[in-house]
Amino acid sequence: MSSVSSLSLLLLLSITTSLLVISHAKDSFTAELIHRDSPKSPFYNPNLTLSERFEAAVNRSLIRSCSFGRQERLTSMSADLTSNGWGEYMMKIGIGTPPVDVLGFADTGSSLIWTQCEPCTKCIRQPNPLFNPKVSATYRLLKCSWTQCSDLSPITSCGEGGACVYKEAFVDGSYTQGNIATESIKIGTSKILSVIFGCGYQNSLHASGSAGVIGLDLGEGSLVSHLGPAISGVFSYCLSPIFSNRRSSISFGVVSGPGPYGVTTPLSKKPGSDRYQLTLEAVSVDGTRLEFPGSAYGGANEGNMNIDSGTTLTFLPMDFYNQVVAEVDKVMNAEKVDMGKKGLSLCYRAAGNDVILPEIRMHFKGGDLRLKIQRDTVCFSFIGSPADSAIFGNMGQSDFAVEYDRNAGTVSFAPRECN
Structure with missing residues (x-):
């Protein structure tokens, strides 16, 4: 060993399974990861001390851990914590044609890619404009009779007119719901066509700033699953210490x-x-x-x-x-x-x-x-x-x-x- x-x-305390096409494809591509406490983050609060940021990170960790543990202990544990949202590292992607910038949490514990969409009946504040599917040339609704919809069960169901709809709830009480659709996604200069994602019209998160989530787990709907053979099933990240000023990044297809x-x-x-x-x-x-x-x-x-x-x-x-x-x-x-x-x-x-x-x-x-x-x-x-x-x-x-x-x-x- x-x-x-x-x-x-x-x-x-020291200061100290949709159609996948990639245009302009390369062997790999990389995006910056932005920690929520970075000055680049919409969550950044310069008035918080290092100890206060650490306490908030502990609270988020405790709430997050509930989704990995025994159900009977979750309710009482969560009730004792004050949630300031969840998620730690964000990455920027472009959704639609023309692409709209979306800053979402890159999450190895989530399957679905989702973002807030117009017209939004309940949305949280975010720094960039909401994605409007009506002005995108590549937006396509998914039908609930399609296997791509059932692959995302149990968060999907049949909606009005046979549309594939979803609702995903999180352990801290946050949720997102809307339509499942396919859309083009751009990461840097690489473009991925016909990616399945959630277009959320009702969204409730306990902290404003993020526009959604970029799922990276083993599920059928995750970004890594969509990229599949194009990246040989490989992705990697390098995370700098959370309160440092150094850059963190995520790479797809890099075989280091x-x-x-x-x-x-x-x-x-x-x-x-x-x-x-x-x-x-x-x-x-x-x-x-x-x-x-x-x-x-x-x-x-x-x-x-x-x-x-x-x-x-x-x-x-x-x-x-x-x-x-x-x-x-x-x-x-x-x-x-x-x-x-x-x-x-x-x-x-x-x-x-x-x-x-x-x-x-x-x-x-x-x-x-x-x-x-x-x-x-x-x-x-x-x-x-x-x-x-x-x-x-x-x-x-x-x-x-x-x-x-x-x-x-x-x-x-x-x-x-x-x-």
Whole structure:
């Protein structure tokens, strides 16, 4: 097994199946990913402190984790949180002919591509004009009798005049509903024809700014599924640390490979799920190996941990998380910092050269990821999950080239300074 290093700690207080045609096709194409707390983001609030942004990210992560956990625990857990929306990284695409810019959340946990559309009976505020299908030369409604509509079940149904309509609800109470149609999508200079997407006429999100979602999971409606053979089933992203000024990006068709110091681990495909799932075998703290007992969905078997771009923190079932906390406490001689969040116990004031910082490794099937610690007041990217879910969040993935090869059924991690 090989080891790689990554930033997985957050500095808190330092300043420090439709017809697919691609025109102008290349072997790959790349788009910028904009974190919601970036000055480039419509969500950016310069008045928030770093600690306040972190607290908001924790809340979004907790709400997001509900969709991966046990249903009976979700209602009470969500009720205790104040939602400021969901989604972490946005990308810009052009929809229609002529193309209209849409800034949507790039989400490995969603299947559908959707955006707000005119005429909108209920919409949220967004920086760009809404997409108007009436002025696009390539907009085509989908019929509910077509297989492309049933492929998106259970969120689709038959509407007026036999149109394929959809409604998708999210765990924080947000929702979108409208028509399913096909349309041209432009990413950079690459144009994808006849992409199935949701044209939302009633939309409710708990934060204004985003125009929709760009689904990237294994489902039939995701952007990656539409691109299919044109990108050889491969996409990758490189996420800079969430409060840094460095650029993040997503690439389609780039086959970078894990490299000499990288790690490749197999994907596990479970019936009824379109999510990307990995197999976590253990976590070690300074050489003490803690065998992972499994999660609420997946047990100790293969596919016991989701990898997700839309969750900031890495979630571990609470009992196992407490074991990790106990091992870290044995070797950390730094003062603990109370963040006021249940399950977030791994925060320390760690400035100074006399502080002992442990080596933490996540042992995935096929390879280990060594989590590199920075000095200052820090929080490990782990958090205990009240829903007993297991999610590998985007903080732990920062400064990696993370490559999904759907044909090979693998995810690879190669160390990079994303920029």
